[in-house]
Amino acid sequence: MNITVIYNPTAGGGRERRLRHFVRALEEGGGKVRLYHTRAPGDATRYLRGLADQGEVVVAAGGDGTTNDVINGLNPGVALALFPIGTANVLSRELSIPRRPEAAAKVVLDGRTLNVTPARLNGRRFMVMAGIGYDAWVVDQVDLILKRRVGKLAYVISMIRQLFRYGQVQYRITVDGRPLDCFSAVITNGRYYGGSFVLSREAGLAKRSLQVLMFQRPGLGFLLRCLAALVVGRMERVDGVASLSAEKVTVTAPGLEPVQADGDPVGWLPAEIELEPAPVKLRVPWA
Template sequence: MKILVVYNPAAGGGREALLKRLVQALERRGADVEVYRTKAPGDATRHLQARAHQGDVVVAVGGDGTTNEVLNGLDDGVPLGIFGTGTANVLARELNLPRHPEQAAEVMVNGASLTVWPGDLAGRRFMMWTGVGYDAWVVQGTDLGVKRRFGKLAYVLAMIRQLARYGTTDYRLRIDGRDYQARSAIIANGRHYGGRFVLTRQADLTQPTLQVLLFNAPGRLALLKCLMALPFGAMERVDGIVSLPAREIEIEASEQDEPLQADGDPAGILPARVTVAERAVLVRVARDSA
Protein backbone atom coordinates (compact mmCIF):
# COMPACT_ATOMS: atom_id res chain seq x y z
CA MET A 1 0.00 0.00 0.00
CA LYS A 2 1.33 3.42 -1.01
CA ILE A 3 0.43 6.19 1.43
CA LEU A 4 1.04 9.88 0.83
CA VAL A 5 1.17 11.88 4.06
CA VAL A 6 0.51 15.61 3.65
CA TYR A 7 1.80 17.34 6.76
CA ASN A 8 1.20 20.96 7.76
CA PRO A 9 4.08 21.99 10.06
CA ALA A 10 2.22 25.17 11.03
CA ALA A 11 -0.90 23.41 12.37
CA GLY A 12 -1.06 23.27 16.14
CA GLY A 13 2.41 24.78 16.40
CA GLY A 14 3.99 21.76 14.68
CA ARG A 15 3.88 18.10 15.63
CA GLU A 16 7.09 16.60 14.21
CA ALA A 17 7.34 13.93 16.90
CA LEU A 18 3.78 12.74 16.24
CA LEU A 19 4.43 12.74 12.49
CA LYS A 20 7.53 10.56 12.94
CA ARG A 21 5.65 8.09 15.12
CA LEU A 22 2.80 7.92 12.60
CA VAL A 23 5.17 7.22 9.70
CA GLN A 24 6.96 4.52 11.68
CA ALA A 25 3.64 2.90 12.60
CA LEU A 26 2.52 2.92 8.96
CA GLU A 27 5.81 1.39 7.82
CA ARG A 28 5.58 -1.36 10.44
CA ARG A 29 2.30 -2.31 8.79
CA GLY A 30 3.99 -2.66 5.42
CA ALA A 31 3.03 0.72 3.93
CA ASP A 32 5.28 2.55 1.50
CA VAL A 33 5.11 6.09 2.93
CA GLU A 34 5.93 9.41 1.31
CA VAL A 35 5.73 12.64 3.35
CA TYR A 36 5.02 16.05 1.81
CA ARG A 37 5.43 19.11 4.06
CA THR A 38 3.28 22.04 3.04
CA LYS A 39 4.98 25.40 2.60
CA ALA A 40 2.12 27.93 2.53
CA PRO A 41 -1.69 28.18 2.62
CA GLY A 42 -3.18 26.36 -0.36
CA ASP A 43 0.01 24.37 -1.00
CA ALA A 44 -1.54 21.00 -0.16
CA THR A 45 -4.25 21.44 -2.80
CA ARG A 46 -1.79 22.63 -5.44
CA HIS A 47 0.63 19.80 -4.76
CA LEU A 48 -2.02 17.09 -4.97
CA GLN A 49 -3.52 18.50 -8.16
CA ALA A 50 -0.07 18.48 -9.79
CA ARG A 51 0.67 14.82 -9.00
CA ALA A 52 0.12 12.15 -11.60
CA HIS A 53 -0.48 9.53 -8.89
CA GLN A 54 -1.58 10.10 -5.31
CA GLY A 55 -1.22 6.54 -4.04
CA ASP A 56 -3.71 4.28 -2.28
CA VAL A 57 -4.48 6.65 0.61
CA VAL A 58 -3.74 10.34 1.17
CA VAL A 59 -3.38 11.24 4.85
CA ALA A 60 -3.90 14.81 6.08
CA VAL A 61 -1.79 15.55 9.17
CA GLY A 62 -2.76 18.90 10.64
CA GLY A 63 -6.01 20.65 11.54
CA ASP A 64 -9.36 21.02 9.83
CA GLY A 65 -7.91 23.59 7.42
CA THR A 66 -5.22 21.12 6.33
CA THR A 67 -7.84 18.44 5.77
CA ASN A 68 -9.88 20.90 3.72
CA GLU A 69 -6.90 21.62 1.46
CA VAL A 70 -6.23 17.91 0.99
CA LEU A 71 -9.92 17.30 0.27
CA ASN A 72 -9.86 19.89 -2.50
CA GLY A 73 -6.86 18.30 -4.20
CA LEU A 74 -7.89 14.67 -3.76
CA ASP A 75 -8.44 12.51 -6.83
CA ASP A 76 -11.78 10.75 -7.17
CA GLY A 77 -11.73 7.32 -5.54
CA VAL A 78 -8.61 7.91 -3.42
CA PRO A 79 -9.49 7.46 0.27
CA LEU A 80 -8.72 10.28 2.70
CA GLY A 81 -6.96 9.53 5.97
CA ILE A 82 -7.01 12.04 8.83
CA PHE A 83 -4.61 12.44 11.74
CA GLY A 84 -5.62 15.55 13.66
CA THR A 85 -2.74 17.58 15.06
CA GLY A 86 -4.28 21.04 14.73
CA THR A 87 -6.04 23.39 17.11
CA ALA A 88 -9.55 21.89 17.09
CA ASN A 89 -9.59 18.76 14.85
CA VAL A 90 -13.38 18.83 14.60
CA LEU A 91 -13.68 16.38 11.70
CA ALA A 92 -11.48 13.84 13.48
CA ARG A 93 -13.76 14.11 16.50
CA GLU A 94 -16.87 13.84 14.32
CA LEU A 95 -15.63 10.55 12.89
CA ASN A 96 -14.26 9.31 16.23
CA LEU A 97 -10.78 8.94 14.77
CA PRO A 98 -7.91 7.94 17.08
CA ARG A 99 -5.40 10.52 18.29
CA HIS A 100 -2.62 8.00 19.00
CA PRO A 101 -0.25 7.42 16.04
CA GLU A 102 -0.29 3.63 16.38
CA GLN A 103 -4.07 3.42 16.38
CA ALA A 104 -4.34 5.99 13.58
CA ALA A 105 -1.96 3.96 11.41
CA GLU A 106 -4.08 0.85 11.97
CA VAL A 107 -7.16 2.71 10.72
CA MET A 108 -5.34 3.97 7.61
CA VAL A 109 -3.93 0.56 6.65
CA ASN A 110 -6.53 -1.91 7.90
CA GLY A 111 -9.62 0.20 8.54
CA ALA A 112 -12.71 0.69 6.40
CA SER A 113 -13.63 3.41 3.90
CA LEU A 114 -16.71 5.40 4.89
CA THR A 115 -18.67 7.23 2.18
CA VAL A 116 -19.00 10.91 3.12
CA TRP A 117 -20.77 13.73 1.26
CA PRO A 118 -18.91 17.07 1.41
CA GLY A 119 -20.53 20.43 0.89
CA ASP A 120 -19.59 22.65 -2.03
CA LEU A 121 -18.98 26.39 -1.74
CA ALA A 122 -18.63 27.87 -5.22
CA GLY A 123 -16.51 24.94 -6.36
CA ARG A 124 -14.58 24.55 -3.11
CA ARG A 125 -15.50 21.48 -1.09
CA PHE A 126 -15.84 21.55 2.69
CA MET A 127 -16.37 18.78 5.21
CA MET A 128 -17.83 20.38 8.33
CA TRP A 129 -19.30 23.85 7.84
CA THR A 130 -19.36 27.16 6.05
CA GLY A 131 -20.67 30.34 7.61
CA VAL A 132 -21.45 34.03 7.18
CA GLY A 133 -21.83 36.87 9.64
CA TYR A 134 -20.48 36.45 13.17
CA ASP A 135 -19.07 33.01 12.43
CA ALA A 136 -17.07 34.27 9.44
CA TRP A 137 -15.98 37.47 11.20
CA VAL A 138 -14.44 35.41 14.02
CA VAL A 139 -12.47 33.29 11.57
CA GLN A 140 -11.34 36.33 9.60
CA GLY A 141 -10.40 38.19 12.79
CA THR A 142 -8.42 35.38 14.45
CA ASP A 143 -4.77 36.34 14.98
CA LEU A 144 -2.71 33.50 13.46
CA GLY A 145 0.29 34.32 15.61
CA VAL A 146 -1.80 34.01 18.77
CA LYS A 147 -3.37 30.82 17.39
CA ARG A 148 0.06 29.22 16.85
CA ARG A 149 1.14 30.11 20.39
CA PHE A 150 -2.06 29.72 22.40
CA GLY A 151 -4.40 27.57 20.29
CA LYS A 152 -8.12 28.00 20.95
CA LEU A 153 -7.57 31.14 23.01
CA ALA A 154 -7.10 33.00 19.72
CA TYR A 155 -10.68 32.13 18.73
CA VAL A 156 -12.02 33.23 22.12
CA LEU A 157 -10.35 36.63 21.76
CA ALA A 158 -11.75 37.00 18.23
CA MET A 159 -15.24 36.06 19.46
CA ILE A 160 -15.12 38.81 22.07
CA ARG A 161 -13.88 41.40 19.57
CA GLN A 162 -16.58 40.57 17.01
CA LEU A 163 -19.58 40.67 19.38
CA ALA A 164 -20.25 44.35 18.70
CA ARG A 165 -20.69 43.69 14.95
CA TYR A 166 -23.52 41.21 15.35
CA GLY A 167 -26.73 42.51 13.79
CA THR A 168 -25.06 45.18 11.66
CA THR A 169 -25.53 43.19 8.46
CA ASP A 170 -28.60 41.45 7.05
CA TYR A 171 -28.26 38.25 5.03
CA ARG A 172 -30.70 37.01 2.43
CA LEU A 173 -30.74 33.26 1.90
CA ARG A 174 -32.65 31.29 -0.71
CA ILE A 175 -32.84 27.75 0.63
CA ASP A 176 -34.18 25.10 -1.71
CA GLY A 177 -36.32 27.72 -3.44
CA ARG A 178 -37.65 29.51 -0.33
CA ASP A 179 -36.49 32.94 0.89
CA TYR A 180 -35.20 33.63 4.39
CA GLN A 181 -33.41 36.42 6.22
CA ALA A 182 -30.89 36.18 9.04
CA ARG A 183 -28.33 38.14 11.00
CA SER A 184 -25.83 35.27 10.78
CA ALA A 185 -25.89 31.75 9.39
CA ILE A 186 -23.94 28.51 9.65
CA ILE A 187 -24.36 25.77 7.06
CA ALA A 188 -23.35 22.54 8.74
CA ASN A 189 -22.39 19.24 7.19
CA GLY A 190 -21.41 17.64 10.50
CA ARG A 191 -22.70 17.80 14.06
CA HIS A 192 -19.66 19.21 15.87
CA TYR A 193 -18.27 22.73 16.01
CA GLY A 194 -15.20 24.27 17.64
CA GLY A 195 -13.95 20.91 18.90
CA ARG A 196 -16.20 18.83 21.15
CA PHE A 197 -19.30 21.08 20.97
CA VAL A 198 -22.43 19.81 19.21
CA LEU A 199 -23.80 22.55 16.96
CA THR A 200 -26.66 20.59 15.41
CA ARG A 201 -28.02 17.12 16.03
CA GLN A 202 -29.57 16.94 12.57
CA ALA A 203 -26.45 16.92 10.36
CA ASP A 204 -25.01 13.67 9.02
CA LEU A 205 -21.81 13.48 6.96
CA THR A 206 -22.94 10.24 5.34
CA GLN A 207 -26.10 11.77 3.85
CA PRO A 208 -26.27 14.11 0.80
CA THR A 209 -27.84 17.00 2.69
CA LEU A 210 -26.80 20.05 4.71
CA GLN A 211 -28.25 21.64 7.85
CA VAL A 212 -28.72 25.43 7.93
CA LEU A 213 -28.81 27.33 11.22
CA LEU A 214 -30.25 30.84 10.87
CA PHE A 215 -29.60 33.35 13.65
CA ASN A 216 -32.65 35.62 13.60
CA ALA A 217 -32.90 37.22 17.04
CA PRO A 218 -31.56 40.80 17.25
CA GLY A 219 -29.02 42.09 19.73
CA ARG A 220 -25.82 40.90 21.31
CA LEU A 221 -27.71 39.38 24.25
CA ALA A 222 -29.44 36.98 21.85
CA LEU A 223 -26.09 35.98 20.39
CA LEU A 224 -24.63 35.44 23.87
CA LYS A 225 -27.53 33.10 24.70
CA CYS A 226 -26.66 31.07 21.60
CA LEU A 227 -22.99 30.91 22.54
CA MET A 228 -23.84 29.83 26.10
CA ALA A 229 -26.07 27.06 24.74
CA LEU A 230 -23.35 25.67 22.48
CA PRO A 231 -21.35 23.78 25.18
CA PHE A 232 -24.56 21.97 26.15
CA GLY A 233 -25.50 20.99 22.59
CA ALA A 234 -28.64 23.11 22.91
CA MET A 235 -28.10 25.70 20.19
CA GLU A 236 -31.12 24.54 18.16
CA ARG A 237 -33.41 25.02 21.17
CA VAL A 238 -32.59 28.71 21.63
CA ASP A 239 -35.30 31.21 20.64
CA GLY A 240 -34.39 32.93 17.40
CA ILE A 241 -32.52 29.96 15.92
CA VAL A 242 -34.09 28.31 12.88
CA SER A 243 -32.61 24.96 11.84
CA LEU A 244 -33.62 23.33 8.58
CA PRO A 245 -32.23 20.79 6.09
CA ALA A 246 -31.14 21.92 2.65
CA ARG A 247 -29.41 20.87 -0.54
CA GLU A 248 -28.95 24.26 -2.21
CA ILE A 249 -28.43 27.67 -0.58
CA GLU A 250 -27.82 31.05 -2.20
CA ILE A 251 -26.57 33.85 0.08
CA GLU A 252 -26.39 37.61 -0.35
CA ALA A 253 -25.63 40.40 2.13
CA SER A 254 -26.79 43.97 2.67
CA GLU A 255 -23.13 45.07 2.91
CA GLN A 256 -20.26 44.66 0.45
CA ASP A 257 -17.20 42.44 0.94
CA GLU A 258 -18.89 40.23 3.53
CA PRO A 259 -16.61 37.24 4.23
CA LEU A 260 -17.30 33.52 4.34
CA GLN A 261 -15.47 30.80 6.20
CA ALA A 262 -15.19 27.10 5.33
CA ASP A 263 -13.85 24.49 7.76
CA GLY A 264 -12.41 27.25 9.93
CA ASP A 265 -10.49 29.16 7.26
CA PRO A 266 -11.41 32.29 5.23
CA ALA A 267 -13.23 31.30 2.02
CA GLY A 268 -13.89 34.43 -0.04
CA ILE A 269 -16.73 36.93 0.01
CA LEU A 270 -20.45 37.00 -0.75
CA PRO A 271 -22.55 36.39 -2.78
CA ALA A 272 -22.19 32.62 -2.74
CA ARG A 273 -23.94 29.41 -3.65
CA VAL A 274 -23.65 26.38 -1.37
CA THR A 275 -24.72 22.88 -2.36
CA VAL A 276 -24.06 19.25 -1.59
CA ALA A 277 -21.01 18.18 -3.58
CA GLU A 278 -21.67 16.20 -6.76
CA ARG A 279 -19.45 13.30 -5.67
CA ALA A 280 -18.94 11.56 -2.36
CA VAL A 281 -15.52 11.03 -0.75
CA LEU A 282 -14.10 7.95 0.94
CA VAL A 283 -12.66 8.52 4.44
CA ARG A 284 -10.68 5.93 6.38
CA VAL A 285 -12.31 5.05 9.70
CA ALA A 286 -12.20 2.18 12.19
CA ARG A 287 -14.03 -0.90 10.94
CA ASP A 288 -16.58 -0.74 13.73
CA SER A 289 -17.42 2.87 12.73
CA ALA A 290 -18.17 2.21 9.04
Protein backbone atom coordinates in the same frame (compact mmCIF):
# COMPACT_ATOMS: atom_id res chain seq x y z
CA MET B 1 -0.38 0.24 0.22
CA ASN B 2 0.92 3.49 -1.30
CA ILE B 3 0.19 6.40 1.05
CA THR B 4 0.72 10.13 0.56
CA VAL B 5 0.96 12.06 3.84
CA ILE B 6 0.38 15.81 3.65
CA TYR B 7 1.75 17.46 6.78
CA ASN B 8 1.04 21.02 7.83
CA PRO B 9 3.94 22.02 10.13
CA THR B 10 2.03 25.03 11.50
CA ALA B 11 -1.08 23.05 12.52
CA GLY B 12 -1.55 22.98 16.28
CA GLY B 13 1.82 24.65 16.72
CA GLY B 14 3.67 21.81 14.95
CA ARG B 15 3.87 18.14 15.99
CA GLU B 16 7.05 16.78 14.39
CA ARG B 17 7.64 14.03 16.95
CA ARG B 18 4.10 12.67 16.65
CA LEU B 19 4.40 12.78 12.86
CA ARG B 20 7.57 10.66 12.96
CA HIS B 21 5.81 8.05 15.12
CA PHE B 22 2.84 8.07 12.76
CA VAL B 23 4.93 7.58 9.61
CA ARG B 24 6.99 4.84 11.26
CA ALA B 25 3.80 3.00 12.27
CA LEU B 26 2.52 3.21 8.68
CA GLU B 27 5.77 1.81 7.33
CA GLU B 28 5.93 -0.94 9.93
CA GLY B 29 2.39 -1.91 8.93
CA GLY B 30 3.43 -2.34 5.31
CA GLY B 31 2.70 1.13 3.93
CA LYS B 32 4.92 2.83 1.37
CA VAL B 33 4.86 6.46 2.49
CA ARG B 34 5.48 9.65 0.54
CA LEU B 35 5.64 12.64 2.92
CA TYR B 36 5.08 16.25 1.91
CA HIS B 37 5.44 19.32 4.17
CA THR B 38 3.18 22.19 3.14
CA ARG B 39 4.66 25.67 2.90
CA ALA B 40 1.61 27.94 2.62
CA PRO B 41 -2.20 27.86 2.39
CA GLY B 42 -3.25 26.12 -0.82
CA ASP B 43 0.06 24.30 -1.16
CA ALA B 44 -1.46 20.84 -0.50
CA THR B 45 -4.03 21.38 -3.26
CA ARG B 46 -1.35 22.44 -5.74
CA TYR B 47 0.96 19.57 -4.80
CA LEU B 48 -1.70 16.87 -5.07
CA ARG B 49 -2.99 18.16 -8.40
CA GLY B 50 0.55 17.83 -9.73
CA LEU B 51 0.82 14.14 -8.83
CA ALA B 52 0.02 11.61 -11.53
CA ASP B 53 -0.39 8.92 -8.86
CA GLN B 54 -1.55 10.00 -5.39
CA GLY B 55 -1.56 6.43 -4.06
CA GLU B 56 -4.45 4.52 -2.56
CA VAL B 57 -4.79 6.89 0.40
CA VAL B 58 -3.94 10.54 1.07
CA VAL B 59 -3.56 11.46 4.74
CA ALA B 60 -4.23 15.00 5.95
CA ALA B 61 -1.89 15.43 8.92
CA GLY B 62 -3.05 18.68 10.50
CA GLY B 63 -6.39 20.26 11.34
CA ASP B 64 -9.61 20.97 9.47
CA GLY B 65 -7.91 23.61 7.32
CA THR B 66 -5.31 21.07 6.19
CA THR B 67 -8.07 18.58 5.38
CA ASN B 68 -9.87 21.24 3.36
CA ASP B 69 -6.70 21.93 1.40
CA VAL B 70 -6.22 18.20 0.76
CA ILE B 71 -9.77 17.42 -0.41
CA ASN B 72 -9.55 20.20 -2.99
CA GLY B 73 -6.65 18.37 -4.62
CA LEU B 74 -7.82 14.79 -4.05
CA ASN B 75 -8.29 12.64 -7.15
CA PRO B 76 -11.54 10.69 -7.65
CA GLY B 77 -11.34 7.21 -6.16
CA VAL B 78 -8.47 8.02 -3.78
CA ALA B 79 -9.35 7.53 -0.11
CA LEU B 80 -8.89 10.28 2.47
CA ALA B 81 -7.49 9.59 5.95
CA LEU B 82 -6.79 11.89 8.89
CA PHE B 83 -4.07 12.31 11.46
CA PRO B 84 -5.48 14.95 13.84
CA ILE B 85 -2.81 17.37 15.04
CA GLY B 86 -4.57 20.68 14.43
CA THR B 87 -6.31 23.18 16.68
CA ALA B 88 -9.93 21.98 16.62
CA ASN B 89 -9.99 18.78 14.50
CA VAL B 90 -13.77 18.86 14.10
CA LEU B 91 -13.88 16.26 11.31
CA SER B 92 -11.65 13.86 13.25
CA ARG B 93 -13.98 14.13 16.23
CA GLU B 94 -16.96 13.45 13.99
CA LEU B 95 -15.28 10.28 12.76
CA SER B 96 -13.75 9.21 16.11
CA ILE B 97 -10.23 9.24 14.65
CA PRO B 98 -7.71 8.48 17.43
CA ARG B 99 -5.02 11.05 18.19
CA ARG B 100 -2.35 8.53 19.18
CA PRO B 101 -0.02 8.04 16.19
CA GLU B 102 -0.01 4.24 16.25
CA ALA B 103 -3.81 4.03 16.54
CA ALA B 104 -4.33 6.62 13.78
CA ALA B 105 -1.96 4.67 11.51
CA LYS B 106 -3.96 1.50 12.12
CA VAL B 107 -7.10 3.27 10.88
CA VAL B 108 -5.28 4.26 7.67
CA LEU B 109 -4.07 0.71 7.08
CA ASP B 110 -6.95 -1.40 8.39
CA GLY B 111 -9.96 0.88 8.89
CA ARG B 112 -13.24 0.69 7.06
CA THR B 113 -14.44 3.07 4.34
CA LEU B 114 -17.20 5.60 4.96
CA ASN B 115 -18.67 7.55 2.05
CA VAL B 116 -19.10 11.24 2.93
CA THR B 117 -20.47 13.79 0.48
CA PRO B 118 -18.59 17.12 0.54
CA ALA B 119 -20.21 20.40 -0.40
CA ARG B 120 -18.92 23.17 -2.65
CA LEU B 121 -18.81 26.85 -1.78
CA ASN B 122 -18.38 28.94 -4.93
CA GLY B 123 -16.69 25.94 -6.51
CA ARG B 124 -14.39 25.10 -3.57
CA ARG B 125 -14.93 21.91 -1.62
CA PHE B 126 -15.53 21.85 2.11
CA MET B 127 -16.12 18.85 4.32
CA VAL B 128 -17.38 20.15 7.68
CA MET B 129 -19.01 23.58 7.59
CA ALA B 130 -19.25 27.07 6.17
CA GLY B 131 -20.22 30.21 8.05
CA ILE B 132 -21.35 33.79 7.45
CA GLY B 133 -21.83 36.72 9.78
CA TYR B 134 -20.47 36.40 13.32
CA ASP B 135 -18.94 32.99 12.66
CA ALA B 136 -17.08 34.24 9.58
CA TRP B 137 -15.94 37.45 11.33
CA VAL B 138 -14.37 35.42 14.14
CA VAL B 139 -12.45 33.22 11.71
CA ASP B 140 -11.49 36.12 9.45
CA GLN B 141 -10.11 38.21 12.32
CA VAL B 142 -8.33 35.53 14.38
CA ASP B 143 -4.68 36.37 15.07
CA LEU B 144 -2.73 33.60 13.29
CA ILE B 145 0.48 34.22 15.23
CA LEU B 146 -1.47 34.01 18.49
CA LYS B 147 -3.23 30.87 17.21
CA ARG B 148 0.13 29.11 16.78
CA ARG B 149 1.05 30.05 20.36
CA VAL B 150 -2.18 29.45 22.28
CA GLY B 151 -4.40 27.36 19.96
CA LYS B 152 -8.16 27.60 20.60
CA LEU B 153 -7.74 30.56 22.95
CA ALA B 154 -7.02 32.72 19.89
CA TYR B 155 -10.54 31.98 18.65
CA VAL B 156 -12.04 32.83 22.04
CA ILE B 157 -10.29 36.21 21.94
CA SER B 158 -11.58 36.84 18.41
CA MET B 159 -15.10 35.82 19.50
CA ILE B 160 -15.07 38.42 22.26
CA ARG B 161 -13.78 41.12 19.93
CA GLN B 162 -16.54 40.46 17.36
CA LEU B 163 -19.48 40.29 19.79
CA PHE B 164 -20.67 43.85 19.33
CA ARG B 165 -20.73 43.63 15.52
CA TYR B 166 -23.49 41.03 15.62
CA GLY B 167 -26.82 42.27 14.29
CA GLN B 168 -25.37 45.06 12.16
CA VAL B 169 -25.66 43.12 8.88
CA GLN B 170 -28.70 41.24 7.61
CA TYR B 171 -28.22 38.40 5.13
CA ARG B 172 -30.60 36.91 2.58
CA ILE B 173 -30.20 33.14 2.60
CA THR B 174 -32.09 30.95 0.15
CA VAL B 175 -32.52 27.35 1.30
CA ASP B 176 -33.52 25.01 -1.56
CA GLY B 177 -35.31 27.91 -3.22
CA ARG B 178 -36.91 29.33 -0.04
CA PRO B 179 -35.69 32.90 0.72
CA LEU B 180 -35.13 33.79 4.39
CA ASP B 181 -33.40 36.56 6.34
CA CYS B 182 -30.91 36.14 9.16
CA PHE B 183 -28.08 37.91 10.99
CA SER B 184 -25.64 34.95 10.90
CA ALA B 185 -25.69 31.39 9.64
CA VAL B 186 -23.70 28.17 9.80
CA ILE B 187 -24.13 25.58 7.04
CA THR B 188 -22.85 22.30 8.43
CA ASN B 189 -22.21 18.77 7.21
CA GLY B 190 -21.63 17.44 10.73
CA ARG B 191 -22.70 17.70 14.34
CA TYR B 192 -19.71 19.35 16.00
CA TYR B 193 -18.34 22.88 16.17
CA GLY B 194 -15.00 24.12 17.52
CA GLY B 195 -13.93 20.61 18.46
CA SER B 196 -16.23 19.17 21.11
CA PHE B 197 -19.35 21.39 21.04
CA VAL B 198 -22.52 19.93 19.52
CA LEU B 199 -23.82 22.44 16.99
CA SER B 200 -26.59 20.41 15.35
CA ARG B 201 -28.19 17.17 16.43
CA GLU B 202 -29.96 16.98 13.06
CA ALA B 203 -26.76 16.96 10.98
CA GLY B 204 -24.69 13.92 10.11
CA LEU B 205 -21.78 13.16 7.80
CA ALA B 206 -23.49 10.02 6.53
CA LYS B 207 -26.55 12.04 5.42
CA ARG B 208 -26.77 13.40 1.91
CA SER B 209 -27.86 16.83 3.10
CA LEU B 210 -26.56 19.95 4.79
CA GLN B 211 -28.00 21.47 7.95
CA VAL B 212 -28.52 25.24 7.85
CA LEU B 213 -28.63 27.04 11.21
CA MET B 214 -29.88 30.61 10.89
CA PHE B 215 -29.73 33.20 13.66
CA GLN B 216 -32.79 35.30 12.94
CA ARG B 217 -32.78 37.82 15.78
CA PRO B 218 -30.37 40.72 16.34
CA GLY B 219 -28.94 41.82 19.68
CA LEU B 220 -26.03 40.92 21.90
CA GLY B 221 -28.28 39.21 24.43
CA PHE B 222 -29.61 36.80 21.79
CA LEU B 223 -26.11 35.98 20.57
CA LEU B 224 -24.91 35.29 24.12
CA ARG B 225 -27.86 32.94 24.67
CA CYS B 226 -26.89 31.09 21.50
CA LEU B 227 -23.27 30.75 22.62
CA ALA B 228 -24.35 29.50 26.04
CA ALA B 229 -26.66 26.97 24.37
CA LEU B 230 -23.78 25.79 22.16
CA VAL B 231 -21.74 24.91 25.25
CA VAL B 232 -24.47 22.52 26.45
CA GLY B 233 -25.42 21.22 22.99
CA ARG B 234 -28.82 22.95 22.75
CA MET B 235 -28.23 25.49 19.99
CA GLU B 236 -31.16 24.31 17.88
CA ARG B 237 -33.56 24.75 20.82
CA VAL B 238 -32.95 28.49 21.15
CA ASP B 239 -36.00 30.52 20.14
CA GLY B 240 -34.88 32.53 17.10
CA VAL B 241 -32.52 29.86 15.73
CA ALA B 242 -33.95 28.08 12.67
CA SER B 243 -32.48 24.74 11.58
CA LEU B 244 -33.32 23.45 8.10
CA SER B 245 -32.06 20.56 5.98
CA ALA B 246 -30.90 21.53 2.50
CA GLU B 247 -29.03 20.45 -0.61
CA LYS B 248 -28.44 23.92 -2.07
CA VAL B 249 -27.99 27.27 -0.32
CA THR B 250 -27.27 30.76 -1.62
CA VAL B 251 -26.28 33.74 0.52
CA THR B 252 -26.14 37.45 -0.30
CA ALA B 253 -25.40 40.57 1.73
CA PRO B 254 -25.62 44.32 1.04
CA GLY B 255 -21.86 44.85 1.32
CA LEU B 256 -18.51 43.05 1.27
CA GLU B 257 -18.80 40.23 3.80
CA PRO B 258 -16.39 37.33 4.49
CA VAL B 259 -17.25 33.65 4.42
CA GLN B 260 -15.38 30.82 6.12
CA ALA B 261 -15.16 27.10 5.35
CA ASP B 262 -13.66 24.42 7.59
CA GLY B 263 -12.27 27.08 9.93
CA ASP B 264 -10.41 29.22 7.39
CA PRO B 265 -11.39 32.36 5.40
CA VAL B 266 -12.23 31.36 1.82
CA GLY B 267 -13.49 34.55 0.21
CA TRP B 268 -16.49 36.85 0.14
CA LEU B 269 -20.21 36.83 -0.42
CA PRO B 270 -22.25 36.18 -2.48
CA ALA B 271 -21.97 32.43 -1.94
CA GLU B 272 -23.50 29.43 -3.63
CA ILE B 273 -23.28 26.22 -1.63
CA GLU B 274 -24.38 22.81 -2.85
CA LEU B 275 -23.65 19.16 -2.29
CA GLU B 276 -21.34 17.36 -4.69
CA PRO B 277 -22.78 14.54 -6.79
CA ALA B 278 -20.21 11.97 -5.63
CA PRO B 279 -18.91 11.13 -2.13
CA VAL B 280 -15.34 10.97 -0.85
CA LYS B 281 -14.09 7.70 0.66
CA LEU B 282 -12.95 8.30 4.23
CA ARG B 283 -10.92 5.86 6.30
CA VAL B 284 -12.57 5.49 9.72
CA PRO B 285 -12.27 3.08 12.68
CA TRP B 286 -14.31 -0.09 12.80
CA ALA B 287 -17.32 0.46 15.07
